[in-house]
Amino acid sequence: MPPNRDGATNTACNFDVWLRHGRVAFDDIEIFHDLDLHLPAQSTSCLLGPSGVGKSTLLRYLAGLVDGDVSGDITCSDGTNLAGRVAYMAQQDLLLPWRTVLENVVVGAVLRGEKPDHDRACHLLEQVGLLDAAHLRPAALSGGMRQRAALARTLMEDRPVVLMDEPFSALDPLNRLKLQDLAARMLAGKSVLLVTHDPLEALRIGHYIHVLRGAPARLTQTSVPNGDIPRDVANSEVMRHQGELLRLLGAGEETGMTQQAPGHSHTQGHNTTRATSTNTSTSASTTASFAGGDNA
Numbered sequence: 178m179p180p181n182r183d184g185a186t187n188t189a190c191n192f193d194v195w196l197r198h199g200r201v202a203f204d205d206i207e208i209f210h211d212l213d214l215h216l217p218a219q220s221t222s223c224l225l226g227p228s229g230v231g232k233s234t235l236l237r238y239l240a241g242l243v244d245g246d247v248s249g250d251i252t253c254s255d256g257t258n259l260a261g262r263v264a265y266m267a268q269q270d271l272l273l274p275w276r277t278v279l280e281n282v283v284v285g286a287v288l289r290g291e292k293p294d295h296d297r298a299c300h301l302l303e304q305v306g307l308l309d310a311a312h313l314r315p316a317a318l319s320g321g322m323r324q325r326a327a328l329a330r331t332l333m334e335d336r337p338v339v340l341m342d343e344p345f346s347a348l349d350p351l352n353r354l355k356l357q358d359l360a361a362r363m364l365a366g367k368s369v370l371l372v373t374h375d376p377l378e379a380l381r382i383g384h385y386i387h388v389l390r391g392a393p394a395r396l397t398q399t400s401v402p403n404g405d406i407p408r409d410v411a412n413s414e415v416m417r418h419q420g421e422l423l424r425l426l427g428a429g430e431e432t433g434m435t436q437q438a439p440g441h442s443h444t445q446g447h448n449t450t451r452a453t454s455t456n457t458s459t460s461a462s463t464t465a466s467f468a469g470g471d472n473a
């Protein structure tokens with residue numbers, strides 16, 4: 178396992194992930210069907226879309242967390258199943274209130290009956306600026322500190338694919354920028370799919386941006402600005418793309434921005450696949466299941 182730029186053990190993602198013909202329905206209502214998504218290796222893909230369109234459902238589907246009426250093929254270009262190679266970071270930080278920050282970071286190993294690697298956990302806490310808070314319980318942390326603890330817990334699982342559901346949505350703008358920078362640095366080398374409501378966040382840290390719209394929902398891939406991530410918010414190209422993304426998200430319908438977004442370039446279904454294995458029952462290292470299964 179190669180070290181990342183911060184020296185933490187970091188399993189890179191050396192395979193592409195393809196979803197083909199994805200379908201989820203609840204109570205006979207299709208959230209999406211025939212949905213294709215490509216997550217290229219070692220890249221961050223951001224997923225935007227209106228509230229209730231199915232972003233979290235798509236993320237949870239990829240993580241193997243949606244029960245019931247689901248179908249589709251999830252394949253990886255290395256021929257191995259995605260199951261067991263995914264870390265999932267939910268909207269809420271889901272820190273266990275009765276455990277310290279350090280205990281929360283190692284909770285995955287504890288729940289699996291493994292010996293926790295406290296040295297690695299402390300190293301990650303140092304990287305996210307929380308080493309001095311390792312002994313504190315979540316109630317003593319600010320919102321930004323809690324999100325950093327949740328990020329450290331996600332990184333502790335060291336899976337090549339990371340699914341993040343609005344991880345920074347509860348933060349003030351400055352802390353959000355800081356956490357975006359931190360996440361971009363610490364997740365380098367992994368494949369990330371990040372749900373956000375914030376076009377600027379997607380434009381800062383996304384190598385790829387997808388917009389989910391409609392009912393049943395369809396995916397549109399949009400263009401992104403040039404440059405390394407995290408991109409500068411003041412960059413004029415970022416600002417231009419922000420306007421285009423807002424229009425694509427429907428801002429024009431409420432604000433009079435009626436011009437057609439010129440930036441979107443690919444719609445779903447144009448992907449070709451190099452995948453060699455099929456798996457529709459992926460499992461995830463999920464913070465949700467940590468919380469649900471821990472009574473200690």
Ligand SMILES: Nc1ncnc2c1ncn2[C@@H]1O[C@H](COP(=O)(O)OP(=O)(O)OP(=O)(O)O)[C@@H](O)[C@H]1O
Nearest residue numbers: 203204208226227228229230231232233234235374
């Ligand atoms: N377990 C479930 N059972 C029934 N309906 C569900 C379930 N999970 C999600 N839904 C419905 O699926 C739709 C999509 O929900 P989802 O949470 O994926 O949307 P979203 O785009 O992530 O929304 P938001 O941006 O507000 O978080 C909603 O109508 C929601 O009520």
